[in-house]
Amino acid sequence: xxxxxxxxxxxxxxxxxxxxxxxxxxxxxxxxxxxxxxxxxxxxxxxxxxxxxxxxxxxxxxxxxxxxxxxxxxxxxxxxxxxxxxxxxxxxxxxxxxxxxxxxxxxxxxxxxxxxxxxxxxxxxxxxxxxxxxxxxxxxxxxxxxxxxxxxxxxxxxxxxxxxxxxxxxxxxxxxxxxxxxxxxxxxxxxxxxxxxxxxxxxxxxxxxxxxxxxxxxxxxxxxxxxxxxxxxxxxxxxxxxxxxxxxxxxxxxxxxxxxxxxxxxxxxxxx
Amino acid sequence: xxxxxxxxxxxxxxxxxxxxxxxxxxxxxxxxxxxxxxxxxxxxxxxxxxxxxxxxxxxxxxxxxxxxxxxxxxxxxxxxxxxxxxxxxxxxxxxxxxxxxxxxxxxxxxxxxxxxxxxxxxxxxxxxxxxxxxxxxxxxxxxxxxxxxxxxxxxxxxxxxxxxxxxxxxxxxxxxxxxxxxxxxxxxxxxxxxxxxxxxxxxxxxxxxxxxxxxxxxxxxxxxxxxxxxxxxxxxxxxxxxxxxxxxxxxxxxxxxxxxxxxxxxxxxxxxxxxxxxxxxxxxxxxxxxxxxxxxxxxxxxxxxxxxxxxxxxxxxxxxxxxxxxxxxxxxxxxxxxxxxxxxxxxxxxxxxxxxxxxxxxxxxxxxxxxxxxxxxxxxxxxxxxxxxxxxxxxxxxxxxxxxxxxxxxxxxxxxxxxxxxxxxxxxxxxxxxxxxxxxxxxxxxxxxxxxxxxxxxxxxxxxxxxxxxxxxxxxxxxxxxxxxxxxxxxxxxxxxxxxxxxxxxxxxxxxxxxxxxxxxxxxxxxxxxxxxxxxxxxxxxxxxxxxxxxxxxxxxxxxxxxxxxxxxxxxxxxxxxxxxxxxxxxxxxxxxxxxxxxxxxxxxxxxxxxxxxxxxxxxxxxxxxxxxxxxxxxxxxxxxxxxxxxxxxxxxxxxxxxxxx
Numbered sequence: 001x002x003x004x005x006x007x008x009x010x011x012x013x014x015x016x017x018x019x020x021x022x023x024x025x026x027x028x029x030x031x032x033x034x035x036x037x038x039x040x041x042x043x044x045x046x047x048x049x050x051x052x053x054x055x056x057x058x059x060x061x062x063x064x065x066x067x068x069x070x071x072x073x074x075x076x077x078x079x080x081x082x083x084x085x086x087x088x089x090x091x092x093x094x095x096x097x098x099x100x101x102x103x104x105x106x107x108x109x110x111x112x113x114x115x116x117x118x119x120x121x122x123x124x125x126x127x128x129x130x131x132x133x134x135x136x137x138x139x140x141x142x143x144x145x146x147x148x149x150x151x152x153x154x155x156x157x158x159x160x161x162x163x164x165x166x167x168x169x170x171x172x173x174x175x176x177x178x179x180x181x182x183x184x185x186x187x188x189x190x191x192x193x194x195x196x197x198x199x200x201x202x203x204x205x206x207x208x209x210x211x212x213x214x215x216x217x218x219x220x221x222x223x224x225x226x227x228x229x230x231x232x233x234x235x236x237x238x239x240x241x242x243x244x245x246x247x248x249x250x251x252x253x254x255x256x257x258x259x260x261x262x263x264x265x266x267x268x269x270x271x272x
Numbered sequence: 273x274x275x276x277x278x279x280x281x282x283x284x285x286x287x288x289x290x291x292x293x294x295x296x297x298x299x300x301x302x303x304x305x306x307x308x309x310x311x312x313x314x315x316x317x318x319x320x321x322x323x324x325x326x327x328x329x330x331x332x333x334x335x336x337x338x339x340x341x342x343x344x345x346x347x348x349x350x351x352x353x354x355x356x357x358x359x360x361x362x363x364x365x366x367x368x369x370x371x372x373x374x375x376x377x378x379x380x381x382x383x384x385x386x387x388x389x390x391x392x393x394x395x396x397x398x399x400x401x402x403x404x405x406x407x408x409x410x411x412x413x414x415x416x417x418x419x420x421x422x423x424x425x426x427x428x429x430x431x432x433x434x435x436x437x438x439x440x441x442x443x444x445x446x447x448x449x450x451x452x453x454x455x456x457x458x459x460x461x462x463x464x465x466x467x468x469x470x471x472x473x474x475x476x477x478x479x480x481x482x483x484x485x486x487x488x489x490x491x492x493x494x495x496x497x498x499x500x501x502x503x504x505x506x507x508x509x510x511x512x513x514x515x516x517x518x519x520x521x522x523x524x525x526x527x528x529x530x531x532x533x534x535x536x537x538x539x540x541x542x543x544x545x546x547x548x549x550x551x552x553x554x555x556x557x558x559x560x561x562x563x564x565x566x567x568x569x570x571x572x573x574x575x576x577x578x579x580x581x582x583x584x585x586x587x588x589x590x591x592x593x594x595x596x597x598x599x600x601x602x603x604x605x606x607x608x609x610x611x612x613x614x615x616x617x618x619x620x621x622x623x624x625x626x627x628x629x630x631x632x633x634x635x636x637x638x639x640x641x642x643x644x645x646x647x648x649x650x651x652x653x654x655x656x657x658x659x660x661x662x663x664x665x666x667x668x669x670x671x672x673x674x675x676x677x678x679x680x681x682x683x684x685x686x687x688x689x690x691x692x693x694x695x696x697x698x699x700x701x702x703x704x705x706x707x708x709x710x711x712x713x714x715x716x717x718x719x720x721x722x723x724x725x726x727x728x729x730x731x732x733x734x735x736x737x738x739x740x741x742x743x744x745x746x747x748x749x750x751x752x753x754x755x756x757x758x759x760x761x762x763x764x765x766x767x768x769x770x771x772x773x774x775x776x777x778x779x780x781x782x783x784x785x786x787x788x789x790x791x792x793x794x795x796x797x798x799x800x801x802x803x804x805x806x807x808x809x810x811x812x813x814x815x816x817x818x819x820x821x822x823x824x825x826x827x828x829x830x831x832x833x834x835x836x837x838x839x840x841x842x843x844x845x846x847x848x849x850x851x852x853x854x855x856x857x858x859x860x861x862x863x864x865x866x867x868x869x870x871x872x873x874x875x876x877x878x879x880x881x882x883x884x885x886x887x888x889x890x891x892x893x894x895x896x897x898x899x900x901x902x903x904x905x906x907x908x909x910x911x912x913x914x915x916x917x918x919x920x921x922x923x924x925x926x927x928x929x930x931x932x933x934x
Contacts, residue, residue, distance in 0.1 A: 162315065
């Protein structure tokens with residue numbers, strides 16, 4: 001198992017830094033259902049961290065705990081060295097974490113450009129009155145934010161659908177637009193909930209390329225949930241494996257691959 | 273401004289304008305503030321004037337010298353149309369090297385052949401995708417030394433001993449200005465009309481690509497003649513979207529752009545070409561027939577989806593345009609009422625349509641490369657777009673014949689271009705001789721000798737004849753494709769294929785029947801058109817293959833084939849070419865599988881060989897055929913698809929008059 005105290009260097013030569021976020025004995029319950037049970041792990045700066053597990057293992061709940069949307073009943077989340085208190089929605093949005101959703105959550109009737117612009121909401125400081133007048137600060141702000149959005153559009157190669165309403169796009173492109181919106185927020189930590197679900201091989205390859213490029217180009221820390229094992233093993237630096245709300249494995253893809261408990265969870269064992 | 277151009281053009285090659293770098297110097301002083309390049313990036317059109325472009329190119333040229341590029345070296349350039357890559361070509365020329373643009377969608381093996389054949393020491397690649405291909409094959413390349421890449425994304429982790437970022441090379445060039453500027457000036461001044469300007473690999477419908485060496489004389493004389501022919505000037509705008517490795521793009525986007533000093537506009541990405549076309553509104557436009565076909569298909573599809581009122585108006589005025597539009601464009605007499613109605617149509621339909629297509633400002637448009645369906649050609653002309661045809665090839669530096677304004681017809685390719693001589697040999701093959709005639713095939717004296725005779729006549733490989741009354745050249749087909757059927761009647765596959773391809777549902781068609789007693793055809797459906805139709809008719813399909821095999825799709829295609837048979841039957845000479853049987857292929861013919869050239873011409877022999885089982889089944893009278901086909905994916909991996917195809921028997925028109933006439 002990797003020594004997590006000092007950071008490490010990956011096989012392809014990327015330097016992974018200190019701990020960004022640490023989960024300490026997290027337990028999350030919905031009424032009587034225990035979704036997550038005493039899980040601890042950390043996410044380090046610059047790494048791609050995968051969370052895997054069979055259906056209903058509690059992966060998406062875990063992601064919601066990381067983003068601060070769910071507050072666990074027990075345990076603490078240490079973010080940037082400080083214990084994170086329960087937050088209001090706007091505080092959640094301002095902490096520098098962006099995400100994509102398992103079921104695409106875009107504004108269907110709006111163009112791609114407008115959708116991606118919504119990712120910049122936290123950076124817009126002008127008030128309604130200034131926006132309405134469209135003078136000075138509001139205009140300058142829009143230009144500034146549009147520039148960043150255009151860079152993201154260029155980065156993800158979606159120039160050709162800039163003005164297309166999202167509802168008219170095929171699934172694979174919608175996923176990419178969602179990623180664009182998350183990137184527009186310039187997050188420190190990017191959460192991807194099943195970024196490849198339902199994609200064909202070519203779309204998956206494109207998405208992998210983009211995720212690696214985001215990590216490489218902007219140094220964004222990425223935590224992702226994914227079912228495609230090939231993708232997870234190729235992309236991620238470290239993997240957490242969950243089953244029935246518990247952590248059953250944690251380590252590099254190779255370590256996890258050879259972990260007997262993980263193999264059992266995926267292939268199934270007879271419960272005698 | 274017009275005066276300036278005239279002045280510039282009166283100075284012929286003798287006055288020192290014997291190379292593209294020399295033309296660049298002239299443009300940078302005479303047209304310093306005129307736009308030379310535009311590219312849409314980050315959603316905004318970025319612009320460089322001639323003076324700015326000259327500085328960029330100079331910096332790169334100095335950087336290339338600094339990296340060790342020698343005179344006579346080959347510099348391969350791979351990527352989509354971007355100003356930076358056009359600059360690379362001229363920068364390479366400035367330092368005495370020879371630019372070799374390579375098709376960006378070439379798979380690694382094709383690239384290995386070309387880079388190995390010319391022995392390129394330097395490669396300038398657009399991005400990681402292209403760089404990866406070069407790195408993959410670098411072990412096979414003995415002379416390859418340095419790779420310069422344009423877009424740094426994803427490149428950071430690579431070993432940079434042989435890799436250089438484009439902007440860094442330019443910066444190094446600027447830093448080493450004092451050291452190398454004398455060398456650069458010296459190298460530039462050595463360039464003459466006989467120096468090699470560029471080497472272009474022909475895609476070749478058969479065999480390995482050949483490197484066509486074109487001199488400055490070839491390029492500049494051809495560009496000059498063609499520009500004068502169409503009265504092109506400083507204020508033209510063109511959209512450069514065709515492959516940089518293709519001779520046409522080299523002549524339009526570099527040769528003519530440098531001669532006239534007009535502006536080259538590069539689209540944001542390959543997928544945004546249509547939007548960019550509309551935003552730029554080029555005045556001079558060039559496209560292979562396929563682009564026009566696709567546009568027409570899209571227009572027709574969108575009109576199907578439009579409201580009843582619009583649809584009615586569209587068809588009514590289009591009908592009128594068909595009647596008089598072409599004549600108005602050609603300046604022929606047309607009645608006042610018809611003119612008035614056409615004007616109204618222009619206001620309501622043609623104008624907005626042209627604007628949507630991006631042809632609102634086109635003064636001169638050309639199509640070449642393949643025969644264009646007459647219906648498609650006339651559609652555009654009837655809207656008032658001056659679309660013309662030209663006939664040319666890489667070895668001629670494009671121009672062999674062109675259509676003068678006012679003498680444009682769908683079935684001919686025009687009169688000999690300025691300074692071009694043409695003769696037709698006893699077998700009907702077309703030969704030409706011109707200032708654009710290529711120097712040689714690089715490292716291939718045998719092919720050079722068999723194509724170009726000592727007097728400079730080049731065999732085109734196309735069969736054709738001059739029409740007696742008009743003096744226009746008519747191309748029948750590739751000389752080797754025209755054949756005879758078993759009963760001795762003429763077999764000209766293109767003639768029938770083009771008729772089929774006019775139907776929006778049909779993307780590609782290949783006709784067989786040489787030496788046989790009947791003709792059979794392969795058909796590729798157009799996924800856009802048929803997919804849209806399927807959607808409207810609630811037909812579910814999961815793949816191209818499934819849609820292509822759907823019984824209702826086959827019914828529709830059969831109707832088209834029968835319509836073509838009726839039309840073919842009307843031609844006395846070619847009535848034997850009616851389609852007796854056909855299949856709709858389970859895969860699109862594709863350049864990656866070698867079935868088409870990179871310029872999307874069907875490689876008949878390869879298709880015939882690859883699908884011989886299907887052809888045999890068709891001639892054997894089977895009702896179905898099972899087949900397995902190997903396919904190559906974009907990343908070079910191979911796979912296979914198998915399918916069972918229905919063979920259809922469309923109705924044949926009997927031609928009773930034929931016997932009587934004989």
